[in-house]
Amino acid sequence: MQTQLIAALQRIVGDNNVLVGDATADYVTDWRQRTHGQALCVVRPGSTQQVAEVVQACAQAQVAIVPQGGNTGLVEGSIPQATGEQVVLSLRRMAAVRAIDPHNMTITVEAGVVLQNLQKTVDEAGFLFPLSLGAEGSCTIGGNLATNAGGTQVVRYGNARDLCLGLEVVTADGQVWEGLHGLRKDNTGYDLRNLFIGSEGTLGIITAATLRMFPQPAAQLTAWTAVASLEAANALLALAHTQLGAALTGFEVMNQQALQLVDKHYPHLRVPMWQQTPFCVLLEASDSESESHARAAFERLLEAAMEQELVVDAIIAENLKQAHDLWHIRESITLAQAAEGVNVKHDVSLPVSRIPAFVAQTDAALQALVPGIRLVNFGHLGDGNLHYNTQAPEGSDAAAFVAQFEDAVGEVVYQAVHQHGGSISAEHGIGALKRDKLPHYKSPVALELMQRIKQALDPQQLLNPHRVLRSRASGGEG
Template sequence: MHADLIAALTAIVGEGHVLTGHATAEYATDWRQRLQGQALCVVRPGSTDEVAQVVRACAAAGVSIVPQGGNTGLVEGSVPDGSGRQVVLSLRRMHAVRAIDPDNLTITVEAGCVLQNVQALVQEAGFLFPLSLGAEGSCTLGGNLATNAGGTQVVRYGNTRDLCLGLEVVTADGQVWDGLLGLRKDNTGYDLRHLFIGSEGTLGVITAASMRMVPQPAAQLTAWTAVPSLDAANALLALAHQHLASALTGFELMNQQALALVDLHYPHLRVPLWQQGPFCVLLEASDSESEAHARTLFERLLELAMEKELVLDAVIAESVQQAHDLWHIRESITLAQAAEGVNVKHDISLPISRIPAFVAETDAALHALLPGIRLVNFGHLGDGNLHYNAQAPEDMEARAFVADHEECIGEVVYRNVHRFGGSISAEHGIGSLKREKLPHYKSPVAMQLMQRIKSALDPQNLLNPGRVLVGPRTDP
């Protein structure tokens, strides 16, 4: 039966675009190298019509599908299980630009377009595409939409969901929903677009999207500050909102342990001020008037912050390259963690006002549980999203640390997240990594509603089964 399916898929997408055996390895391993799956085959369609035909063929054969973009996810949601009975549907060949509409401030592109390429295309058109994240050189827009990715400019521009004005989606039965209208107002019933965004490929396969563009700012300024505490960081954020208003585009928090790892593994980056306080904050402001106006606002903000003793010291980037270098330090934290060894990651969100108390209590609980544990806490404080990670004590082997302690660390972190009114996933999604935990931290009514939606849109449970929701297993 599988041979017949592979032959049918080859007839649809063409010779060379159905991969089997060793050729599937890169598509079957997750970015963190934690999960090694096994695919029946990898199919690489070149058009929406081919995607629809592939879905119909798999549905007829009763074979489940794992949609995949750049495979940069962190929750084990975009690779096949170990059964060898799942088809990986790679959208990487679908990277065409369908339209750029300057008057409507929209760009319509296919799902396999790499995020960095979307940014470049929009810039060439004289605008800005403000979605920016560490994996932008390899992640795809379809994956960004499927996980509702956040990134560093959410404070001003919102998540991927907020940048999307329309979708094209192949449904579980192989139909094509064309919702690429690019409208900002369309009050004609249920908003299907928002249903598919963030669903992690479990409800439909996103094949194209109409995305918002915004005018290029006249000036963009970046500052790096050392702050004495998390309470001070929160107060600095409030002050930035007050004085910069909508010009504030980024507000990133990094603790000393995170920056110590960057300094250790990438000393050439010359991390500024990281030894002067327990936290550093990276601020970015975009101004529509002029660089002089932006600098006046920025410098006044930092003067007030220092007067209020919210900032110990600060540096303002004097060039585009210096600003890039500061952001590169922030984006290198994840790589520095990987260089130090495997670690325990948490992508959480909390009410901003409760973050200092959460961190204080959770830090203390974990240090009591595992003396010597290194807590790498960084993220998008401006929107309440923290990457609250744990590295092995220096005298403990990293893989043994993760194997022996990941579960108990997660229990402490998630219990406190729930107690402080937060979410166990801010921007990475649920995947299979957090699937079993989700029912413990989300209301039973919400879980029932999501299960009903899944059953209605994918009654055969063929699209990315075992992800997000606890359901029928496909493991051997």
């Protein structure tokens, strides 16, 4: 049966676009190099019609499909299991820009378009596409939508869901839903678009999307500040909202341990102020008028923050290179952590007002659990998203730390997140990594509704099975 399916897939997409054996290596290991799967094959369709035919062939053979974009996910949601029985459906070949509508301020692209290429295309058309994240050079728009990606500008523009006006989706039985309209208002029934966004390929396969474009700002300024506490960072955020309004596009917080790792592994980046205070904040503002107008507003904000003793010290980037360098420091935290050794990552969200209490409580609990544990906390404070990561104590074996304490550390973090009214996944998704955690922190009613939707849209349980929800056929919990 497997040989027959592979032959059928070859007829659909061509022999060169069905990979087997060693040729699948780049598609079966997760980005963090922690988990290795095995695929029956990797199929690379070049059109929506080919995706539909591939799904139909797999459905007939009752073989599961794992949709995959750039394979940059962090929750093991886009790689096959180790059984070698699943088909990886890679959408990387589907990278066409189908249409740009400048009057409607929309662009329609296929799912395999790399985010950075999309940003460049929109920029060349005289507009802005604001989704921005560390993996933008390799992640694809289909994966961004499947996980409802966030990034650094959510505080102003929202998540990937907020940037999407329409989708084209191949359903579990190989039908094509053509919903690529560019409408901002459409009250004709259930919101199917938002159902598929964030579903991690478990309900349908996104093949194209119509996305919002925005006017390019006349000026964009970046500031770096040192703050004495998270309470001060929260107060600075509130002041920035009041004084800058919609011009505030980024508000990132980084703790001293995170910046110390960057300074250690990338000293040429010359991290400013990191030794002065426990936290630093990176702010970005976009202005529709002029650079002088933006700079005056930024200076007024920082002067007020100094007067209120919210900020210990601050600098405003004088040019684009300085702004880029400051953002490069922020984006290098993850790489510095990797250079320091394997670590335990958590992507959580909380009400902004609860973040200081959450961090204080969780820091203390983890120091009691593992004396000397290094807490590497940073993230998008503007939208309540914190990357609460932990590193082995200085001089200890990193791999042994992860093996011994990963589950216990996770339990401490997630219990505190739940206690403070937060979510165990802010922008990375659930995938396989957090699937078994979800029932402990999600309403049973919500889980039951999710199971009913999954059953209705994918009754054979063939689309990315064992991701997000445990399959009922396995006897597992919701």
